[in-house]
Amino acid sequence: MSDLDDFFGRRAPRLGVVTGGSLSRGIDVKLDPYTDIEDLAVGRYVVVDGHRRRFFCMVSDIGLDNTAQQITRTPPDMTHPFLRDVYTGSIAFGTMHIAPMLTIEHDGTVGPVRTIPPHFMDVRTATEQDINDVFGEEDDNHFNIGAPLELPETQINVNLKRLTERSVGVFGKSGTGKSFLTRVLLAGVIARRAAVNLVFDMHNDYGYEVFTEKGTRVKGLKQLFDSKVSIFTLDDESSRRRGVRPDYVVQIPYTEIEPEDLAALKRTMDISDTMLDAAYTLRRMWGRNWIQSLLTADADTIEELINSTSINGASLTALTRRLERFRRFEFLVPYGEGESAVETILNYLENHTSVVLEFGRYGNALEAYLLVANYITRRIRNRYVQRIEESLDDESKQPPQLMITIEEAHKFLEPQIARQTIFGVIARELRKYKVTLLVIDQRPSAIDEEVMSQIGTRVTALLDNDKDIAAVLMGVSGAQGLREVLARLETKQQAIVLGHAVPMPVVIRTRSYDAAFYAAMGQAVGGHSTAAEARSSLYGDGSDGFD
Amino acid sequence: MGAPMDEPVGRVLRASTESFSAGARAEMLNVPPFGQVVKVQPREEGRAVIYGLLYDTRIDDDPMVRQLVLADTVSEEMVRDQRMHRITPVEMSVLCIGYLSAQGVRHTLPPHPAMSLDAVHMCTSQEVRAVTERFDYFRLVLNSGMVPSEQLLAAHLLLSSETHDNEQDQYAYLVEAGREIARLLSNDLPRLDNLLRLIYPM
Numbered sequence: 001m002s003d004l005d006d007f008f009g010r011r012a013p014r015l016g017v018v019t020g021g022s023l024s025r026g027i028d029v030k031l032d033p034y035t036d037i038e039d040l041a042v043g044r045y046v047v048v049d050g051h052r053r054r055f056f057c058m059v060s061d062i063g064l065d066n067t068a069q070q071i072t073r074t075p076p077d078m079t080h081p082f083l084r085d086v087y088t089g090s091i092a093f094g095t096m097h098i099a100p101m102l103t104i105e106h107d108g109t110v111g112p113v114r115t116i117p118p119h120f121m122d123v124r125t126a127t128e129q130d131i132n133d134v135f136g137e138e139d140d141n142h143f144n145i146g147a148p149l150e151l152p153e154t155q156i157n158v159n160l161k162r163l164t165e166r167s168v169g170v171f172g173k174s175g176t177g178k179s180f181l182t183r184v185l186l187a188g189v190i191a192r193r194a195a196v197n198l199v200f201d202m203h204n205d206y207g208y209e210v211f212t213e214k215g216t217r218v219k220g221l222k223q224l225f226d227s228k229v230s231i232f233t234l235d236d237e238s239s240r241r242r243g244v245r246p247d248y249v250v251q252i253p254y255t256e257i258e259p260e261d262l263a264a265l266k267r268t269m270d271i272s273d274t275m276l277d278a279a280y281t282l283r284r285m286w287g288r289n290w291i292q293s294l295l296t297a298d299a300d301t302i303e304e305l306i307n308s309t310s311i312n313g314a315s316l317t318a319l320t321r322r323l324e325r326f327r328r329f330e331f332l333v334p335y336g337e338g339e340s341a342v343e344t345i346l347n348y349l350e351n352h353t354s355v356v357l358e359f360g361r362y363g364n365a366l367e368a369y370l371l372v373a374n375y376i377t378r379r380i381r382n383r384y385v386q387r388i389e390e391s392l393d394d395e396s397k398q399p400p401q402l403m404i405t406i407e408e409a410h411k412f413l414e415p416q417i418a419r420q421t422i423f424g425v426i427a428r429e430l431r432k433y434k435v436t437l438l439v440i441d442q443r444p445s446a447i448d449e450e451v452m453s454q455i456g457t458r459v460t461a462l463l464d465n466d467k468d469i470a471a472v473l474m475g476v477s478g479a480q481g482l483r484e485v486l487a488r489l490e491t492k493q494q495a496i497v498l499g500h501a502v503p504m505p506v507v508i509r510t511r512s513y514d515a516a517f518y519a520a521m522g523q524a525v526g527g528h529s530t531a532a533e534a535r536s537s538l539y540g541d542g543s544d545g546f547d
Numbered sequence: 548m549g550a551p552m553d554e555p556v557g558r559v560l561r562a563s564t565e566s567f568s569a570g571a572r573a574e575m576l577n578v579p580p581f582g583q584v585v586k587v588q589p590r591e592e593g594r595a596v597i598y599g600l601l602y603d604t605r606i607d608d609d610p611m612v613r614q615l616v617l618a619d620t621v622s623e624e625m626v627r628d629q630r631m632h633r634i635t636p637v638e639m640s641v642l643c644i645g646y647l648s649a650q651g652v653r654h655t656l657p658p659h660p661a662m663s664l665d666a667v668h669m670c671t672s673q674e675v676r677a678v679t680e681r682f683d684y685f686r687l688v689l690n691s692g693m694v695p696s697e698q699l700l701a702a703h704l705l706l707s708s709e710t711h712d713n714e715q716d717q718y719a720y721l722v723e724a725g726r727e728i729a730r731l732l733s734n735d736l737p738r739l740d741n742l743l744r745l746i747y748p749m
Contacts, residue, residue: 067733068734070736082718082721082722082743089726090725090729090730091730
């Protein structure tokens with residue numbers, strides 16, 4: 001080992017040297033003649049050996065350059081390998097642009113980047129040691145979610161405490177494996193007891209086993225964690241048909257639905273402000289029975305209503321027609337009996353049992369999804385606020401950290417309604433009341449900008465729409481470089497993780513959701529998981545388990 | 548081939564800091580080829596060994612040769628006799644490319660020129676490897692106005708590559724040298740292209 005190896009540890013072969021750049025723009029690197037440019041890829045990690053510290057950087061662009069412009073107009077004869085070998089790497093050479101992300105001091109301390117390495121410092125591929133120095137080892141608070149693209153033997157661990165204390169976004173265009181990414185994250189959170197989860201499972205993807213695009217079965221959270229996860233359903237028939245034995249069948253009495261619950265449906269059901277005003281008036285007049293009363297009212301009652309209140313006749317008719325649509329939702333019942341669904345869910349959550357609410361056949365009815373998610377979340381969040389306030393004098397009364405998972409998140413969080421739905425409120429108030437969101441969406445650009453800025457950790461699979469990419473990278477330093485990375489992810493099992501739960505943006509090959517993963521989760525629940533065991537399970541049987 | 552390595556291939560006739568000429572008897576002619584690395588071994592201590600590239604070999608006429616070329620027949624014995632006893636030496640011109648300092652081979656002009664009658668030797672393979680390990684002398688060769696620089700550098704590189712053990716190493720050596728030349732001649736692509744074509748492995 002050389003002196004430099006003593007200083008920096010065992011190093012990878014040199015890729016090139018620093019030739020220019022700035023802290024804000026990133027660093028320019030001239031590649032060595034023997035560096036095969038095709039071996040490089042945006043998103044990979046490199047390390048620059050500075051005089052006193054290592055600079056941990058991400059490749060953000062790759063290019064070709066030359067020292068003689070004339071050569072671009074009269075390219076040399078490349079038929080002879082000798083000429084090709086001489087010209088390549090001398091007059092014509094490769095370049096890359098790298099974004100400095102972190103510094104690693106000699107004693108291993110990782111810190112933010114406040115300076116850049118000097119000219120002509122060596123640039124090398126990041127080694128396993130470099131990755132471990134930055135992302136740490138897997139432990140009770142760090143969960144392995146995958147590995148850097150070129151270092152499959154290493155692992156990227158997210159800090160679960162930081163992941164759950166702010167909202168999380170899982171983004172990616174359709175078919176890029178958002179459900180699998182979410183399942184891995186949820187499994188980590190449940191296995192390490194970082195938070196309890198309430199999952200509004202639109203397409204029955206999370207609770208029990210599902211089939212991948214390839215037709216293989218993958219396990220749901222209930223099968224992995226059994227007593228730590230309960231399946232609730234809105235559609236008992238559908239659940240049982242799939243072999244699921246739900247712990248609870250959710251019914252929502254009409255008497256419990258308040259006008260505020262309709263606010264989230266404004267755009268989906270085309271409910272105007274005057275219709276909402278009418279709903280508030282009816283609630284005030286008729287009390288909890290307002291929906292049933294309206295739906296069963298005769299013509300005389302309606303006429304009297306119009307004459308005796310400020311409600312506009314057309315709005316009342318339109319509101320009635322909208323509410324008529326609820327009749328096809330069999331989970332809506334006239335009156336409640338026994339403990340309400342919300343109370344039951346709260347009891348489970350307070351007992352540290354995560355709840356997956358399957359929508360069954362109602363998963364295809366967006367109105368049902370929005371109504372139920374909004375209805376339940378509003379009440380649970382209010383109870384959490386109450387509990388947190390009650391626990392100010394006694395921390396033992398604090399409810400467990402709660403993470404609420406919603407799909408098609410932009411339908412709840414689009415700018416026009418984000419301020420009126422409970423989800424907008426939760427996203428904005430951060431960890432104040434121990435409730436955060438895990439939002440899953442393929443159109444992040446449709447989510448309210450302020451809400452997006454409050455999403456602490458973003459896990460993003462391939463996005464190819466410029467607006468969506470810009471939305472995900474909003475507020476991220478060095479975003480220009482990441483934009484290139486994000487647009488070039490593979491469609492399966494690759495994602496970029498950035499934000500609160502990781503020390504720097506990181507492109508990963510996500511952990512396979514397969515038999516090895518199940519085994520690791522079993523050990524984690526049993527309390528026997530070690531970093532080495534988890535690492536060995538990283539890529540068990542390939543990508544079969546990834547959809 | 549030719550004289551043993553410890554035998555001189557000639558002696559210095561005249562010298563400057565940039566170059567020197569060596570004289571030799573005609574039968575010594577087959578020793579140093581064009582582009583070969585040679586060295587001047589000083590007679591006195593305190594003067595440095597000078598390395599150079601042989602860039603020209605000149606065979607001048609003398610009165611006897613002038614008469615012999617007019618004869619009807621010239622016997623083998625007469626040719627041998629003339630070559631053995633001719634009064635004008637074969638003259639080799641050498642471009643200085645460096646000298647041996649206490650720290651090793653330096654690719655700059657020597658501090659002092661060679662002195663007349665200093666012995667001129669061909670370098671051994673090990674010496675050639677040591678002298679050509681770095682390419683700092685390429686600029687001296689390419690910028691010299693007194694030598695056919697491209698032809699000289701090409702011949703020199705082909706000879707030097709043969710001091711490497713196998714074809715792979717020889718190829719790698721020529722590629723590295725080619726890249727250094729490319730760096731130096733990046734503003735003169737036709738000249739670069741010509742030089743590279745002179746050295747590419749057949």
